[in-house]
Amino acid sequence: MSALSGGEATRLLVVWCPDWPVTAASVAAGIPLHHPAAVFSANRVVACSATARSNGVRRGMRRREAQSCCPGLAVLGMDSSRDARLFEPVAAAVEELVVGVEVVRSGVVAVPAMGAVSYFGGEHELIERVVDHVSGSTGLECQVGIADGLFTAVLTARRGVVVEPGAAARFLEPLPITELVSALPTEDNGELVDLLRRLGLRTLGQFAELSERTVSSRFGRVGMIAHRLARGLSERPIDRRRPPEELAVVETFDPPLDRVDAAAFVAKTLAKTLHTELGTRDLACTRLSIYAVTATGEELARTWRCAEPVSEGGIADRVRWQFDSWLRVAPADGPESRPNSGVVKLRLQPEELVDASMLQLGLWRSVGGDDDTDERAGRALVRVQGLLGQTAVCTPVLTGGRGPGERVRLVPWGDPRDDADERPWPGRLPAPSPATVFTERIEVTVTDDRGRSVAVTERGQLTSPPRQIEVAGHPARHVLGWAGPWPVDERWWDPHDDGMRARVQIVVDKGDALLLRFRAHARPRWIVEGEYS
Known part of the structure; x- marks a missing residue:
C-alpha cells in the first residue's frame, strides 16, 4: 500500500464481500446463498457462511465435527481460479463508479477515495452509491469502509464504518491483535500473533506503544510490518517514482488467445520473463497491472495489489485468474461483460516496486511462497x-x-x-514442551534440604520439596523452583513393568530448567528427560 513521504497512508475506499470463498463456491454449485455452506481444504474449514456459523461451524474445524454441528452443511472445495473469476463482475461494478480499482484478493477491492468523494459530494454518499450499484449489478451483498491505509480500510469495511482522516491509530487501538493474522505477508503470521498474545499484548494499541527499535530487534521484518500497521501507517515506505516502462513485458498472439488453458501456458512464460527482469535489477513487485487488447480493439485492464512481493508463480496465478475472469464470465453477467473476440496483445506492467535485497528468504519457500x-x-x-x-x-x-x-x-x-x-x-505434560529431549538415559539424584532422597508417592505427591539435584561426576546444583508432579500410571497390567511414572519441571541455578521423570520400578530413580532453553 502506498505511503506518503511523511509515512502517512493514502485514503482508500475498500469494498468487502463477506465470506467470499463460500459465496463463490455456492454460486458455482447452484446452492442458495442462505443455505449453510463451508469451504474445506485438507479436511478442515477455511471459510463458512453466516448461516453455518450460527449453527456452530468455525474455521479450523474438521469436516466431521462441522457436519455434526450442522447436519445440512454443504461441503465445498477450494478453487482460487473460481473465486477470482466470479469476483470480476464485482470489481467491474465498482470500476463503473470509481476509477483506479485494485484487486487486493478475491472478495476485496480497494480504490483511491479522494477524487470520488469530491465527485459524489461526500464519503457517506459515495458509500451508499457503491453499495447500491454493486448489489444491483451483481445481486451480491457487500460492505464498504473508508480509512487511511489499506489495513485500516479493510477493517472498516468489515464493520461498515468510516474513519476520519488522521484517526486510524485511534480506531485500531482497541481492536484485538488477531486482526493482524490476515494482513501479514508470511506463513508465520499466526506464530507472531500468538507470540504477541502470550507476551500480554492483546490489542493493536498495546503493540503500537512499543518502540520501533524494540520491535525490530525482537520480531524482525514481519514484526516491523505488523507494528506499522498497528500504528495506522502503511505497510512499508514505498518509493513513489513510477517504474520505468522498459520493465513491462509485452506479448502478441496470432491467432488470438481465446482459451483459458492456453492463457495459463502463456502466463507462466510471461511471469518468468518479468520475474527474471526484476531480479536482475534487484527489484520485487507489490502491485501488478494486467492489460489486454482484443482482436476487435477492446482494451481490458485490471490491477492486483499484493500483500507481499509476488514470486514468479504468484505473477502467473494472477494472470491466469484474470484471463479466467475475462474469458469465462457467466452469461448471466450480461454479454457486455465478455470480450467480443480473443486477446491479441497482453502487457504486464509493474506499478509498484520494492528493493528485493531487503527481503529475507525462508528455508523452504522464497518470497511469495507459491513457487x-x-x-x-x-x-x-x-x-x-x-x-x-x-x-x-x-x-x-x-x-x-x-x-x-x-x-x-x-x-x-x-x-x-x-x-x-x-x-x-x-x-x-502441559505446554511448553522442552526445547531439547535427550535420547540417552541421564540419571540424577534429587534430594531435599536435609539430604534425603525425594520420591513420588502412590498418590502422585512428592515426599518432600526438592532442593538439590546431582549428576554422577558433576557438582550438585541448587533447585530454585519446581512445578508438578504430573503422575501417569501406565502398563499396570504388565507384571514386569511397574508403570508408575511422574514428571516434574525444575529450575536450577544459572537459569537452566529441566524436565525430570520419576519411575517407581524395582529401583526408583530420576531421569533427565529434557531441557528448556
Missing part, C-alpha cells in the same frame, strides 16, 4: 533417499503420547503423514 521451491526440495530429498535408503530422510509428525519424546514419530519422506493425534491423553 516451485517445495518441489525442488522434494526432488533433492528423494535423491538422498536413493543414495542412503528410504529411512535416511524422515520428517517429524506429532502423534499421541504423554511425554515429549513419545509425541513425535519420524515418517520416511514420501510416506503418508497422518494428522496429529488430538485425543486428550490424560497426564500429558
Whole structure:
C-alpha cells in the first residue's frame, strides 16, 4: 500500500464481500446463498457462511465435527481460479463508479477515495452509491469502509464504518491483535500473533506503544510490518517514482488467445520473463497491472495489489485468474461483460516496486511462497533417499503420547503423514514442551534440604520439596523452583513393568530448567528427560 513521504497512508475506499470463498463456491454449485455452506481444504474449514456459523461451524474445524454441528452443511472445495473469476463482475461494478480499482484478493477491492468523494459530494454518499450499484449489478451483498491505509480500510469495511482522516491509530487501538493474522505477508503470521498474545499484548494499541527499535530487534521484518500497521501507517515506505516502462513485458498472439488453458501456458512464460527482469535489477513487485487488447480493439485492464512481493508463480496465478475472469464470465453477467473476440496483445506492467535485497528468504519457500521451491526440495530429498535408503530422510509428525519424546514419530519422506493425534491423553505434560529431549538415559539424584532422597508417592505427591539435584561426576546444583508432579500410571497390567511414572519441571541455578521423570520400578530413580532453553 502506498505511503506518503511523511509515512502517512493514502485514503482508500475498500469494498468487502463477506465470506467470499463460500459465496463463490455456492454460486458455482447452484446452492442458495442462505443455505449453510463451508469451504474445506485438507479436511478442515477455511471459510463458512453466516448461516453455518450460527449453527456452530468455525474455521479450523474438521469436516466431521462441522457436519455434526450442522447436519445440512454443504461441503465445498477450494478453487482460487473460481473465486477470482466470479469476483470480476464485482470489481467491474465498482470500476463503473470509481476509477483506479485494485484487486487486493478475491472478495476485496480497494480504490483511491479522494477524487470520488469530491465527485459524489461526500464519503457517506459515495458509500451508499457503491453499495447500491454493486448489489444491483451483481445481486451480491457487500460492505464498504473508508480509512487511511489499506489495513485500516479493510477493517472498516468489515464493520461498515468510516474513519476520519488522521484517526486510524485511534480506531485500531482497541481492536484485538488477531486482526493482524490476515494482513501479514508470511506463513508465520499466526506464530507472531500468538507470540504477541502470550507476551500480554492483546490489542493493536498495546503493540503500537512499543518502540520501533524494540520491535525490530525482537520480531524482525514481519514484526516491523505488523507494528506499522498497528500504528495506522502503511505497510512499508514505498518509493513513489513510477517504474520505468522498459520493465513491462509485452506479448502478441496470432491467432488470438481465446482459451483459458492456453492463457495459463502463456502466463507462466510471461511471469518468468518479468520475474527474471526484476531480479536482475534487484527489484520485487507489490502491485501488478494486467492489460489486454482484443482482436476487435477492446482494451481490458485490471490491477492486483499484493500483500507481499509476488514470486514468479504468484505473477502467473494472477494472470491466469484474470484471463479466467475475462474469458469465462457467466452469461448471466450480461454479454457486455465478455470480450467480443480473443486477446491479441497482453502487457504486464509493474506499478509498484520494492528493493528485493531487503527481503529475507525462508528455508523452504522464497518470497511469495507459491513457487516451485517445495518441489525442488522434494526432488533433492528423494535423491538422498536413493543414495542412503528410504529411512535416511524422515520428517517429524506429532502423534499421541504423554511425554515429549513419545509425541513425535519420524515418517520416511514420501510416506503418508497422518494428522496429529488430538485425543486428550490424560497426564500429558502441559505446554511448553522442552526445547531439547535427550535420547540417552541421564540419571540424577534429587534430594531435599536435609539430604534425603525425594520420591513420588502412590498418590502422585512428592515426599518432600526438592532442593538439590546431582549428576554422577558433576557438582550438585541448587533447585530454585519446581512445578508438578504430573503422575501417569501406565502398563499396570504388565507384571514386569511397574508403570508408575511422574514428571516434574525444575529450575536450577544459572537459569537452566529441566524436565525430570520419576519411575517407581524395582529401583526408583530420576531421569533427565529434557531441557528448556
